[in-house]
Amino acid sequence: MQKTASLPLPSPDALAQSVTLTSHIGAALDAAGGWLPFSRFMELALYAPGLGYYSGGASKFGRGVADGGDFITAPELSPLFGRTVARQLAEVMEEHGLDRIIEFGAGTGQLAAQILGELAALGVPCREYAIVELSGELRARQQVALAAHAGQVVWLDALPERIEGIVLGNEVLDAMPVRVWARRHGLWREQGVRRAGDGFAWQPAPDAFSAPLDVPAALAQVPGGHDIQTETHEAGEAFIASVAERLERGLVLLFDYGFPAAEYYHAQREHGTLMCHYRQHAHDDPFFLPGLQDITAHVNFTGIAQQAMAHGLTLAGYTSQARFLMNAGLMEMLMELDPRDATTFLPASNAAQRLLSEAEMGELFKAIALTRDIDTGTLSGFARGDRAHRLLTDA
Template identity: 60%
Template sequence: MQKVASLPLPSADALGASAALSTAIADAIAASGGWIGFDRYMSLALYAPRLGYYSGGAAKFGRDAGDGSDFITAPELTPFFARTLARQFAPLLGTDLREVMEFGAGTGRLAADLLLALEAEGALPDAYRIVELSGELRVRQQQTLAERAPHLSDRVTWLDTLPERFEGVVVGNEVLDAMPVRLFARAGGQWHERGVARDGDGFAYEDRPLDPAAIPAALQAVPGNHDVVTETHAEAEGFVRAVGAMLARGAAFFIDYGFPSSEYYHPQRVGGTLMCHYRHHAHPDPFLYPGLQDITAHVNFSGLAEAAVDAGLAVSGFASQARFLMNAGITDLMMSLDPSDARAFLPQANAVQKLLSEAEMGELFKVIALTRGLDEALPLAGFARGDRSFAL
């Protein structure tokens, strides 16, 4: 595919790392007879040791391309995101649940701000465990905690593998969208798996016809016979099953962009949801600068709910991010700020507006809560109004 001429050029070092990763991907393609599934490409591009986007040195999170970053997430936008989650978590942690486990903690902002907010709510967990695939991010998380919440950082530990059993609150913001997806293309009524082959010095899509018996069950939800490209999410669903097997008692909250299956596989969504982020430009080319850009797909929340139920969890809520944050009290929390202090108030008000606005993150982002063994007298406030679990 064409490189996007208008995008900022990476540094020479970054281009060198990208070339090394491209060689590793080319080797993987050669070892597999000239073709790999897109999920394998995405896994290498994001997580290959030292060279993948999340394992390597890219700045990733930040406000704009000027700081070399590629995107911004809710915990980076404003501490009011973490403070509102703390409102939802505090009553749970006030029972005999005493631990939090965060998946994919990014820069560590959510961990630091959540711990500070839970301390303020009188519901400090005994332990805050982080599961992070990237060694580079683990170091950034340690730095952020040391800077923002030094007196609480000794409660934080990093896990290399999931414990067999966990009781507490689990949270993951924008983690599921970073899990590798398989791509499928239906053309002329025939399903193909869309994989990756060499193309000169780079890579290109190559579609291979699928035997009817090999068509994933999720694709039965794609109506009609029209041409379409879409994704399936076996890895994210397997991840939810693993969380389900581990969560002996408590609640898991996942926040991400996506839809229920009926919307995901709606006849009008013909191009799928794969999206790449490079220096705050969103574009569809996953072969641009491998290892230097993020690659994501929207989440199919129905598939996750099904995986959760298979693992014995209950789906206790599904709502838009705006609904969830408002139900959990974000507007009350904002009242702690003095609107006449424009320098403090306006940046936070703008950031909260971004979290809530339908045109930005409020509607596309959803929150799902998966629980086991929770006291029914403890309803989850975040879903008090506008729960859409029925749509899953």
Template identity: 55%
Template sequence: MSLAALIHAEIAAHGGWLPFDRFMNLALYAPGLGYYAGGRRKFGRMPDEGSDFVTAPEMSPLFGRALARQLAQAMAASGCRDVVEFGAGSGALAAQLIAELDALGSGPARYRIVELSAELRGRQRERLAPWAGRVEWLDALPDALEAVVVGNEVLDAMPVQLLAFDGQVWRERGIVSAGGGFAFVDRDSPLRPPLAAGFVPGTVTEIHPQAEAFVATLARTLRRGAAFFIDYGFPEAEYYLPQRHGGTLMCHQGHRADPDPLAAVGDKDITAHVNFTGIALAGQDAGFTVLGYTSQAHFLLNCGIAGLLEDASLAGRAMAHRLLAEHEMGELFKVIGFAPEGGAFEALGFARGDRSHRL
């Protein structure tokens, strides 16, 4: 069965209308068929490599080297020897972190990866072969965990629900079959954005129950350690500004972005920006303490990337600059840190420029 046929069958099984989060889940993660489950190369610097987008670890190894300093501090503060990464992609970040943590004398006893894609697991095994004795893969989050957790561009890939506002009422946006393709149809729903006012007629936006549930589950699972998530997004007050009335949903294919998730289904990534206020509240309500929240630029500078740049080549400095530049990844990407109840510490990455008060 093709991915399209699978989704059409799912729509029929749901009475002819499928919530967008279920559609997004199938488009990205349907076993053997979804975007992340297929054999297409996703990660790389250039479209002529056959890739669709670039993440920070592929852009510069200094990303992982700087982040490793935060992980080393968290490991020392918590007494944890394990690192757990969610959605390790190509394995680039894992390789950078293990190598740098080893160099810092904080090498993890185990580096555990939670990865749903069998195809990506295979690529990660090749990349991480030098540390094969310490790397293991998990199918799901363990019931109890003592580790320092990291996730780079994980929350943005979790399925979202779409809401549409006509000026009077909110409706949930879902998917119907339309010939051989798909179309949007809105239905009455009790769902609402977390903010009550400020929306203009025609607004389409997202809510993030799956990402928030994931963080809440992690908070109940992580007994000792810390967790750091890096992703693009905003605090709630900025996420739902009137000028963002089209929402943040975006697709990526061949290093080009487009807003149409109903075309080329399974051949491109689908993402939405993160509402970091919702993520912080979900964590707090489940027992986490927020260690800090800041821009990627502030976080990496706090973790010593400036010193690492001194020994980099000119080309290496240019690529690393994209991690810090306000008009590139430096401001759009944010970092949020958590610790279990009773395990808070002054996290290095938030020493300057902490924006927790804006969440």
């Protein structure tokens, strides 16, 4: 991880926004008696109205520092990602008569544009593409990117109470607040935040927790008695429970980076998975420039699967992003390009390599499919290399 001292400086306006958010978080901390759980700090840093990283006006997605982005997601990397996802969606939509898609957190709108374009090319009707977006800046970018689909796309402030169709999310769960825990000398203690000069620092909760019922059940899966820091995912699990309660019939398809619980809480992952992204640099200081950097944690997919199944959904597939994309036809689409046209084929091939490579996004990122009241058999994206049994073994 990179040290924050070597990171690029923000603009004066961006710095002023961060200072204002720091004051806002500080007021919340003082009102709480001088200590906040990290999950509350993370929520404010990312989503405080008008000031947080996702609710403020800063650009987030991009290929490099020059275009203002802090990180790049698969749809920005290559349209092959969205087109391949669309082929999986088309399979389900045609077979089960579904014609509505709801995307949660649509980024720049590129994934939606790629999916709608491919569905149209395949002749698969999509009556409505709804986007649940909390960021005004991102909603504005999405409206520009999706201007050609103005008749199909609508924006929502929250998930509808009743859903029949497909719920889609790419890198949504990793941006939900997590609780941070440290085990020291056999005792678990939740980690939180205190003031430190003009900023913030880690501070354990006032009381140590030692009884098994005092800590989240997920931590029981942490082996041994060694010192370790890790996270639990109450917000992400509550989100999937909320989706499950609303889904009357259809498919939930999510892409994100993470592991089954046995890997997530492995003894060698002693520092947890919390990480930050700022101007295409990764580091581990969540208190650096609040509001100007992304704060994420990897996803515990066992917890997601458990919550989904507890609320009546079926675990229909879980595999690596690389395996999903290859199963669903990415390589066939790549081969449709003329390899003699270097200006088109080489960039597409290089992007596909990043999507599929174990050293890039191919293995760390996973796809999970959850269904209700539809008989999918085997979804094409999970036809080979399905790892759902790893989640069920952990459950």
